Amino acid sequence: MVLAEQLSTKPLSADQLQKIDAYWRAANYLSVGQIYLMDNPLLREPLKLEHVKPRLLGHWGTTPGLNFIYVHLNRIIKRDHLNILYITGPGHGGPGLVANTYLEGTYSEVYPNIGQDTEGLRKLFKQFSFPGGIPSHVAPETPGSIHEGGELGYALSHAFGAAFDNPDLLVACVVGDGEAETGPLATSWHSNKFLNPIHDGAVLPILHLNGYKIANPTILARLSREELQSLFVGYGYKPYFVEGSDPAEMHQLMAATLDTVIHEIQEIQHNARSKGDPTRPQWPMIILRTPKGWTGPKEVDGKKTEDFWRSHQVPLAEVASKPEYLQILENWMRSYKPEELFDENGRLIPELQELAPQGEKRMGALPHANGGLLTRDLKMPDFRRYAVPVPHPGTTEAEATRIMGQFLRDVMKLNQDQRNFRIFGPDETASNRWNAVFEASDRTWVAETYDYDEHLSPDGRVMEILSEHTCQGWLEGYLLTGRHGFFSCYEAFIHLVDSMFNQHAKWLKTTRHIPWRRPIPSLNYLLTSHVWRQDHNGFSHQDPGFLDHVVNKKADVIRVYLPPDANTLLSVTDHCLRSRHYVNVVVAGKQPALQYLDMDAAIKHCTQGLGIWEWASNDQGSEPDVVMACCGDVPTMETLAAVDFLRQHLPDIKIRVVNVVNLMKLQPPGEHPHSISDVDYASIFTPDKPIVFAFHGYPWLIHRLTYRRPNHNNLHVRGYKEEGTTTTPFDMCVLNEVDRFSLADDVLDRVDRFKYERAHIKQIIHNKFVEHKQYIHQYGEDMPEVRNWKWPY
Structure with missing residues (x-):
């Protein structure tokens, strides 16, 4: 077990400690301001109810911990010129990530209307969880983010995915202790068995234990140091513990721990790359234990708030109906001493601005977090x-x-x-x-x-x-x-x-x-x-x-x-x-x-997305009796076999075969960019002829896509209808009535021109079903005429 207090005791000078703590206070102040305020952003006048948002939305509990990590990563980036991608599993810490990208200047660069001044701060606060503004979590709108908050469990797999083939990238991934209870997160710890220290970057997991979910304790937060040590050593990591609540002590502990783990990561990579040895190392990780809602109200209405689940979302959620909360809120925000952090114009003071990295080294401006900037086209064979x-x-x-x-x-x-x-x-x-x-x-x-x-x-x-x-x-x-x-x-x-x-x-x-x-x-x-x-x-x-x-x-x-x-x-x-x-x-x-199209025909068909298969149709120069449409490989084969069956027994029938490869072609114009016009749709599927459509999936999806298309009242769809078992391929089709005989039967029901012939052909069909069942139960495979069928024309 490695405890932070066993490392270099006080790596930060008094000046560094003061500035890092001030920067952290600034991030916390901006985070609280986003949740609560729509005006008076720097409390230049006494806080009034009209300064507070009517609807208080957001999550405070995890945010101060995320801010704490961010400022310490900034120090490491500046010192070692690192590329660090910051992924936050506790996604509803959105106000913290917005606050930090604002403090480093990235936010105002991508959103120039949110300037580095008092008016910019007011807009920054008001937009959060506000109509026309931004979500409360780490969303696509947040610079530096590739991981959207909300649903939990995917932060670590995203982090490793980002690190693969990015040898100069360090991904700092914060895993929330509630998130760590999810199945996907539990499995993703094993991603270290796939990370090559020669060619890949590194992932630094930071398990942030703050004790509680929305209304319950978290499992990992209730484990002892020894159990946590055993758990993560078993996963293949070397855990470092940073635990406490006193800001001055925690800043020194976190700085010492980061100094150590960054050095270990660099040593692992240097050894692997200089020796060409990809042997799996024991990668370091950090277990950070801080109070939930750290630096927030200790109690509200005599009930424990900080270091408890009540700080998870909005600790003072009833400011409008409880006037005494307004004073508590003002005291809370003033405890961060904003007058020491921002100048008279509302800009972060210069000595704190210097703590942030510059240019693309800022975590909010890192090109890897805006991957399209780095994308290179694939080299493609023909x-x-x-x-x-x-x-x-x-x-x-x-x-x-x-x-x-x-x-x-x-x-x-x-x-x-x-x-x-x-x-x-x-x-x-x-x-x-x-x-x-x-x-x-x-x-x-x-x-x-x-x-x-x-x-x-x-x-x-x-x-x-x-x-x-x-x-x-x-x-x-x-x-x-x-x-x-x-x-x-x-x-x-x-x-x-x-x-x-x-x-x-x-x-x-x-x-x-x-x-x-x-x-x-x-x-x-x-x-x-x-x-x-x-x-x-x-x-x-x-x-x-x-x-x-x-x-x-x-x-x-x-x-x-x-x-x-x-x-x-x-x-x-x-x-x-x-x-x-x-x-x-x-x-x-x-x-x-079976294969149907040579390459030239396949390219034309895929380019169009759907079309008439002339070689399978016999309605050229006349009106079809029926359109037989298909989408999917097995439905296509069964449709063609049904066409063959019908042409054998009704030589005079005119059938148009339409195949769909791009499903979205079926949607009406204006609903999908690939849609074809109603005129083209009607020309292919006819304005008034019956359509028997064999579909790979659930049949109602086709109806849903085409219900506003011409001739929809004549559309009959066959597809999967939750009938299945361990059986032969053709029997699966029979069970769901998407087989050739069922499709032919559907055509007979809908083409009145052959109403006198249909009874005799239906009898043949019904006999085929009996023969089929008897054959598969005796031989365990489909009838030769089914499994050996080929297109005969």
């Missing part, structure tokens, strides 16, 4: 070179994601020197048929290895950990600092990161409207091992609902692609890797499947 030959549609087979893996292998090879591309996934890279990437790179692994291990290396660029949360967090941190990546996952279990996707999509949407934020590389998902090909895993692995979740987000940031074969998947993959500031969701199967 995806056409990986084309699958398709001499005739629907007659040859390939594994689409295996072909995609070959393309990604060469993306990785071309960008090895730039070190700005990684692949992420929960132990499924090989399972999802991206095996080829191991020809270019091993899996990242800095933990112990055995002689018989395969594809493990400290220099690997394939990131695998059996935690979707950690993979997502790593990738987000990697993207937000300007690099590129792809995340593959089983379709059913991508739901584990639903809320993380939410936060990232909201970040992208918000930053589109922040001029100083630069676009970052897109977040790319491949969802495979999908609902229609879960033969052995069964019902638990069958869920295509992530698409419904994604489509809830703003149209200017989300894209959804369902390429039907390998060549369309290649075209989509190339597009996604070149794109910026989107979430791209790609759904594609990994099993051998």
Whole structure:
């Protein structure tokens, strides 16, 4: 166990101590002011009720600790000329991060209307948690932030994602003790087994124990030093304890601890880089224990407030109805002595301004926190070179994601020197048929290895950990600092990161409207091992609902692609890797499947997003009897097989086949940038003919996207309807009525021209269902006519 008091006892001179404490008081003062005041920002007159906001919103409890860390990191940055990215897991410490970026000057640079004067202070205070202003947490609007507060658990995975391939970056990551109770955070401590001290930066975790959540104690704060020591040594860290409440003592303790841990990090990196030895070290971390609501009111109405959960949000929340609170608030704010901190014009006094780093060394101005500034385009191979030959549609087979893996292998090879591309996934890279990437790179692994291990290396660029949360967090941190990546996952279990996707999509949407934020590389998902090909895993692995979740987000940031074969998947993959500031969701199967389009046709089809497949249609020069639409690889195959069945039994039927690869093309004009006009939509789907639509996911999503489109009353959608089990591929389609025979049956119900023939054909269909069930129960596989079907025309 390493205690701060065992280190260099008083590294700060009396002058340094006085200035650091004054700077901290200034940050605390600005933080309280943001929560409470809308006028009289420097208390140049007695505080009145009209100076106080009518609605008091925000979080005070964690903020003084965050301010304390910030000022001490500033000292280290200035002394050692470091690049430090500050990530705050206790995200509702927003007033502290705003206060510090204001004090260092960054805030006024990106928001010139919030000037370094009394009027600027008034605006700074008023905007916080105020209509037309800024959120209470560390939001995209906050300079220096890549981690949005609110939902807890992802700070440390974001921090490691930012540190990968950034050898000159130190990420100081504050982990709140409430946040430390979450599952994603617990797993992310293991990220140190993936950090290469030669090529990567460093992460300094700072576990901030202040004892309480919203209304309860936190678990880690109630552990003894010995238990905490054992816990974090077990995780692979060397913990340093900084504990107390006396400001003068705590400043000296924190300064001594930072001096030590920064030296240790530099020694680790120097030894690893000079000797070429990536062996996993014992990285230092800090366990900082301070009172919750430190320096705030000790008691309110005779009830303990500081160092208790009552200081979590707004300690004096009823100023308007309790006049005595106004005096308590004024006394609290004056305890920071603002008259000693700001000059007559409201500007931080020069001797305190000197404590902040300059230029891009300021944590609010660090380019890594605005990753688009650092983004370099990927070197891309020509995806056409990986084309699958398709001499005739629907007659040859390939594994689409295996072909995609070959393309990604060469993306990785071309960008090895730039070190700005990684692949992420929960132990499924090989399972999802991206095996080829191991020809270019091993899996990242800095933990112990055995002689018989395969594809493990400290220099690997394939990131695998059996935690979707950690993979997502790593990738987000990697993207937000300007690099590129792809995340593959089983379709059913991508739901584990639903809320993380939410936060990232909201970040992208918000930053589109922040001029100083630069676009970052897109977040790319491949969802495979999908609902229609879960033969052995069964019902638990069958869920295509992530698409419904994604489509809830703003149209200017989300894209959804369902390429039907390998060549369309290649075209989509190339597009996604070149794109910026989107979430791209790609759904594609990994099993051998029929191929439909040669590369030239695939590029045209993906460029248009949807279109008539002329080679599969027979309505040229006449009106179709029915439009058979499809979206997704298995629904496409079943649609084509249904077309074949109908043309065999109704030679006179006219069918138009429409395939959709870009799902957002279906939305009405004005709702998505990729929408086609109603005129074009009606020309493709017809103004009045029946449409039988086979969809990969839940059928109501198609209705939701198209309900204001022409001819919607004639649209009938088949898709997954929560029927599944451990069964054959075709039986999954039969259970959900998206199979070829059900689709043909739907057409017969809707085309009156064949009302006299339909009974006989329906009888054939019903017999096929009986034959199918009997066959699979006897042989355990689908009938030969199903599994060997190919497009015959």
